[in-house]
Amino acid sequence: MSEQNLNDDQDMLADSARKYIARGYGNAVREASFAHPHGCLPARWNEFAELGWLAMPVPEADDGLNSSLGDICVLVEELGRGLVNEPFVASAVLATMLFVDVAKPELRARYLPGVVAGSQRLAFAAWEPGISFDAGAVAMTAQPTGQGFSLKGKKSLVLGGAGAHAYLLAAMVGSDSIGLFLMEAGSPGLTVTPRSLYDGQRVADIVLDGVECAQALAMGSRDEVLPLIERAIDRATVAHCAETVGVMAAAFDITREYLTTRKQFGRTIGANQVIQHRMVDLMVEIEEARALTRAAASVFDQEDGGNATVRRRYSAAAKAFVARAATLMWEESVQLHGAIGMTQEYTLGHFVKRLAAASTLYGGAEYQLEQLASTVVDGSLAACC
Known part of the structure; x- marks a missing residue:
């Protein structure tokens, strides 16, 4: 490839x-x-x-x-x-x-x-229960104390949160300001509950009940702080797309090897022209997903870090495409393998689970298309031209 x-x-x-x-x-x-x-x-x-x-x-x-x-x-x-x-x-x-x-x-x-x-391993608690992947929906609150800030609220689906040494998280300060805070693991009042995703990856849910020692990293109006958070999530979304492309490529290779060795009626399954066409379609999907991901990464690597609207547009477009391509890849690979493709004992099964989880992590195709549409409606279309 x-x-x-x-x-x-x-x-x-x-x-x-x-x-x-x-x-x-x-x-x-x-x-x-x-x-x-x-x-x-x-x-x-x-x-x-x-x-x-x-x-x-x-x-x-x-x-x-x-x-x-x-x-x-x-x-x-x-x-x-x-x-x-x-x-x-x-x-x-x-x-x-x-x-x-x-x-x-x-x-x-x-x-x-x-x-x-x-x-030291850091984790960013980006999302709260029941709000999908909207980082701007912040209900957690922060109150100033003599030692820093006291935080109260919940965060869910904290990626890399199990075993992290410190957490970054956003909280409302008053009614119209938002802060980004750093909090050490093991702080009194902090409860971290690890759990597994469908594919076995560990995440965490955290509850803060009056944690007193949070340190402020950034604070200001939503228009000042939220773009910092969105930039970080968009950047990680692009990296997540690259990771998913790698999983897709491996699943493709496993499927191709199976089709060239498994025989039915005296010849390999892969000799069937219809099967070959389906494999070509999958290869094209992977190449397009890789190209979109690298194009999105290049926007972040511009000297000025890229325009915020353009960054969001490229990351959302890449993730929307990769999410759908990942779904197609795991569905086709299972169909081409038959039932063995879903078993825990067979290697492909692990890749299928990772692709299924990846298709929704950081927001699925529908969510990302909504984000993409908002950049066209709210932003200048000429910004990316």
């Missing part, structure tokens, strides 16, 4: 990630990660640090690599291809990059060395 003109550095990054996964991330490691209460094996997360992957989203001034989102997406696609369970997108892209956007120097010095070394 085409790599769509990666540069030399990206080729080496993809190759090293593939070799690492082939050498050290087999089914036994994946099952151990699923079984771990945090869905993240500490030894593997430390290896990610040693490989420099956790330094990629961190600026050079903070001893990171300051990698572009395009480069990060190259890595993340390979993690998806290897069905890596550790929450790289949730922690390194969503949470860490948001922290970098808003944290003051003293907090950066306190947390980022540990993030790069793998000893």
